[in-house]
Amino acid sequence: MKRIIPTPICNLTWRGVQGRLKRYTCSLVMLSLTLVIFHPLSLSATAQTTTSTIEGTITDANGAVIAGAEVKVSGTTLASERSTMSDAEGFYRLTALPAGNYTLTVSQKGFAPRTSRIELTLNRVVTFDVQLQVGNAVGEVVDVRSDELPLLEPNASATGTTITPRQISELPVNGRDYLDLLQLVPGVSINRQADPGSDEATPVLGERSGNNNYLIDGLPNKDTVNGGAAAQFNQETISEFQVLTTGYKAEFGQASGAVVNVITKSGGNSFHGVASLFHRNDAFDSSNSLDPTRTDAPTLRRFDYSLALGGPVIKDKVFFFGSSERITEKRQLDFLFPSTGNAQVDQLLRDQESGFDNPSRIFETRNFLKFNEQLGRHQLTQQVNYTNRVVREFLPLSESGSLPSTRDDSGARHLLLGFGDTFLLGGQGNPWVVTLRGAYRGEPSDSRPSHPDAGAATFFNVFSSNTTGTFFGDLPGVNFGNPETPSNLDQKYTSLSASAAKLFGNHDVKFGWNFLRTKVDGVTAQLLANQLFATVDDFQTFGPVNAGFFTVTTIGGLTPEANEIHLRNNYNGLFAQDDWKLRSNLTLNLGIRWDYDSEFEKKENFSPRLGIAWAVTDKTVARGHFGVAAGHAR
Template identity: 30%
Template sequence: MMTIRAHWLIICLAVFLALGSSTGYAQSGSTTGAITGRVRDASGAVIAGTEIVCLQVATGTERATQSREDGTYEFLNLPPGDYEIRAMAAGFEDRRQTVRLSLGTTALVVITLATAGTTDVIEVVADARNAAESATNVRETDIPRLPINRRDFLQFAITAARTVPDNLPDQGATATSGLSFNAQSPRLNNLTIDGLDNNDATSGSIRSTFSQEAVREFQVVSDGYSAEFGRALGGVINIITKSGDNTFRGSLFGFFRNAALSARESLTPSKPPFEQYQYGLTAGGPLRPNRAFFFVTGERLNIKQNTVVTISDTVRAAALRNGFRFDTGSVPFSTGGSTALVRGDWQIVPEDNLTVRYNYGGQVNTAFEPFGGLTASTFTGEQRLTDHNLAVNNTFVGQNALVIESRFLYSTRLQDIGAADPGPRIAINAPEGQVIFGKSLVLPQFRDTQTYQFFTAVGLVRGRHQVKFGGDLLRVNSRQRQPASEGGQANFSNTNLVALGAPAGSPVLSALQAFDPSLRTPEQRAALALIGASLPSRFPGFPALPLDILPLTNDYRQGFLDPQPTPIPQTSLSLFALDDISLGPSLKLNVGLRYDLTRARSTPENNGLLSPRVAVVWQPLKKLTVRSGYGLFAASNLTFPIFTVVPPTRRTLVLPFPFSILPFTQPNRQLPPSGDFPFGIQFVPQFGLEFQFAQRLPASYTQQASLALESQVGNTLFSAVYNYVRGNRILSLRTINPVVRPGIDPLDSVINGRLDPRRGTVNEYAAAYDSYYHGVTFGVERRVGRFTGRASYTLSKAIDNYVDFRTSLQEFAEPLDISGERALSIQDARHRLVLAGIWDINYSKNPLLRDYALSYILTAVSGRPWNLLAGVDLNRNGDANDRPAGLGRNAGVTPAFYNLDVRFSRRFINRERLKIEGIIESFNLFNRTNVREFGRTFPPINPPLNTQFNLPPRRGGRFIVTPDRYRRAFPPRQFQIGFRITF
């Protein structure tokens, strides 16, 4: 790894190389673009003092400048849209040209002024990025025309290369962003709206968004972003909202789908009920022509659907006999949500623009904690969420290309999730896989979060340099009640009765027999009766219990918390400076430096991270551009681990056998809320569960390097990109006090055999993990004409040694050996192909054969890694996360994922002031069964020998998922019909 001193040497070298250059190069911003170029005459000589006016066509706002002595000019911080450029110089004809500007790009416009009576020539070079970032833009004209399921505009990110859906199980109350960039954690991305934060600081998910009708442009920056962007190890999703203009416009739209329009899910014998309605409106226009504008939109989504629970009748009958009730088959639930956005824009003076935006999101979800497959509906909860955001942006453009940007955000988010079941949570390693029912470990949950953000930046153009510097302050005040096993949890797996004190040769209990006494054989009951009779003498004070008729859980844990929410304040400070330097007409250099520091209650303090970044853009040939860059990128701190560690009243018990039996002798199969042991048994310190931070908690960061080749042939852009991402000091969780001296007696091992025998289970959050990613992407993009689209293929490999910071996802075989966990990342996607396009079918003068449009998004991803589990504690270190037969982590591979979404539309009325459009969309057109959940547990065949396992077959050296293990799939083919009226 390069040292900080080496990073500074790169910056100093870059500045030294720039000393001889003489022309400026305009930088695009996080919410804007730029237009730059040069004015010359027919002979190629530059023309100084040319008056150039830039008119935004929709709003009528103008900016003016003059070309410099070298003929160069620029217009900075321009909102995306259509612009008219007018050039006027004495002795020459006036020239006009329309330019379409995209978010985060720079349009290069070379103006050739002709003498009176000759033809005007203005050369427009297509939008160009003057940095080395890999960015994908979805423009305003494409956003409503692509087939996006549920109109969730975040799904546009899947059209970008090296962006894949999160491969972790659904997280519900602790959801991620749902997207992994370059195989990095989906919790460590950054979503900005109008340049301001829109992330959930608790878990790294995304705060409520709004209708896609309100999105002017959507940009995905997967790597190499400038120093202005930060708080992300993965990617940046950059969104700007629509504004009104000088023309009043509005629209009404609605979409509908149901079971009759959908195929049957392959894992169910019949179609469950299903209905989905989505409808809304937009309106925008002038409050004062050329000066003040408004835009509003609102949208509603209602869904009634079913999830299929595939728990076997045998397990369900056993649960009923022991007092646990749940439904199997198709289980109904509903989701409803409303969003609204209001935006106003005021051109206070030609140099000063003010924008105010308010957006609201509200949602009720009766299945927020995911269930289905082998997880019963009792595991879920009902979420009620309200989210309010107020954003203010001000941009001042002064003389000599001075730009001052100021932004402010206030957000309040209230989320309350109730539990569907009082508990406990039961996990049984049944023959079909791990069956889960009862209460979720993280419910009920309450969060009340206020977010404040202040951002300011100053941009200057001085000769060959275009400098920008600034910073922002992000304050998050969050109160949260975050339980951990509050209702209790019990795990049942194959049990060796001899290890519990039964005579040699006693039979083994299966996991289902351990849970349900009625399934036990006479020999098993006799052995358990002997064990039960011996317990009072082995453990003084322990009651004589009839173990032969009681559930025999391997371990039981329960948390006891203060019911009052815990406040966690967190403050993040960021400072940045960057310089875009022109080393000549075909060579540009970008250097930047960013500093990030986050301080939060009860976390170890650190000195933040200084992140240098450097990039080069070189155009050796007119049709060829070479981009290269390197930099450090720091992650944002998340408050979820802090809530786990901070509460001083948190107390969690972890009970091994035989104490694990006691809660099941109590009412409701759990300990009383006080946390007192029944029968007056004294608490043993080694039965506790603690969470802590490591003594040092440095900032997590990635090193990113890239090399890209781009060639423009006509209206088609070809590209080849290599990306390297090295994750350093990634925050994750592991147990640091496992059993290291296992004995014959499991209880003695827990009490006396730990690394530190004075403590119980200790889970530690540490910035001690890393990752590696290599990827090569080939892309094609066509930007104009009746057909527009893009295609990308990525070949990549990702390796890491961590999964996530949630305890339920920790699957370390040997938690003290991090190096032994190094394997393919769960986010690895070796091959990925994405095609997205829009085809305007409008070739005939016959009214019945024109005004059609066809669009599509095709995604193909090769199988993803998965981890095989034994379901028992093979190495007797106190957990049940061991892998069968000593396999390495993530030794399996899932089936490939293929999906095609298609949209077909026609405008029946296509007038200038009125358009009526009919729409048919199909999601998963070919009705492919894409597996979402499958059984991963393969217990030993002959315990306690634990040497043979019924493992699945291998293909290419990796274990595959066989169809008998399928538990849940992504939705089958669904058709949706809709309409849009635009006026």
């Protein structure tokens, strides 16, 4: 495998808004040539749409093409049913099919019908050729699993991986976070030592995590301020998701890293559901404490209850799917008291911190409800997702060994309201596929010190008495306390998008528009650094806030107003792309994108995309791509 990736070029920009919120865009020029050999995870992805396409050629036993054959596909997902006819070259195409299980039947007068059952995954153009036998007998039924379809996408230069429903349901995930399955994707690194949402959490091919973009059913789901995915989803809600790592088409914007495209489950004509209970208990753990004097495993009680149900409201017309999850956790955080080399100071610190050493507690609720309607040639979707998370006595992984007085309390709510309409215009065999989507997200959150009575981040200069004659104390100094003041954010997002696609001969053309309105208000945390000068007796008597005298250094705005965040941001994106099939095994992916963000004066943000996919053999595809990608303002 040969890959050439120039260094990203980043333009850092400050904009004069209240709170002086830092923004940046990152333009990444990508140039690579990739030779992909047959491999179970080498699936390439193609489109931002949440549907897929089945196409192929119908021939007889001698290899001659069959024109006018009827091709019918019906699926359990949303009770989908579509039909078309093969053209003069025996070619057929059925597009805008939701991921799921389908029965494909091909029939023609004088030939035995052929029926195949196909498991169709997200965002694929599946080439499925059918050979008919002469005669009037009923042909055999053939089961075709997704892993039996061609694993390599021969028509797209993008690279990535689809995490299938089977993997989501069967692979063990600690904490029931489906995004942990990103570690199955080549080029994605899950950094367990970094805080979730930080730029070091999930780098992709060297790109920092903040440059990744997240979509849920085609709707934006990225936390613009903090990075990472915004709303969390019950794992039972996720049908499958796809990760594009590089070389994606012009329809994908606001990302120079990976694009994580997630679809949720939908109901069908039969009821289906699942109930589950996951429990973790320290009774099954052994001690791995940092403190060698602790022989028992730290306290851990985690309960995760989940319920999901889907089915018909009106058979063949209206369907629903809903899920609910409740998570509670009580966990004793592990840490090690630092040793100062002085027994008196060590005991002083233990007495100070022991009262703050309470178990960390998590309370989280996740609710999801989705309706789908099949109205003529329209596939309508409405969904609501609500999560509420409260955390007490918490420290992120990067500070997990810190003293109890540094811990935080936090809370966050996420509300997502979304709708979509995918409809067909024109003939069944080659229609216009038009997709309209819109969403609203409301995401208030706050964070504050768990123990304000411990004071700010403090360096304690310890004196044995008032007559030591020293300025910084005659005993070893110690650090404790939380450096941050309370903060809060109220994020609101409104998004709209529209796209249209159609096949013109050897050209698969698509164009569209994206809009995102961002409104953020809040207060950023100040950093407080304190130096306390006190005797041991005064500290024991009056506590860390009232003992002795202290100096405080404040890092942040000079006035309360300077710590406020008020962000009003409008983003627009336009794109056009063409997948040009030069030969049966050679496809050229052309595209251009224009992005404009109201926080920046520059309007000439044109991003060309060029890719080529050459199917050398059935098991070898060579891909090359060049592109310019503009990251999202943060």
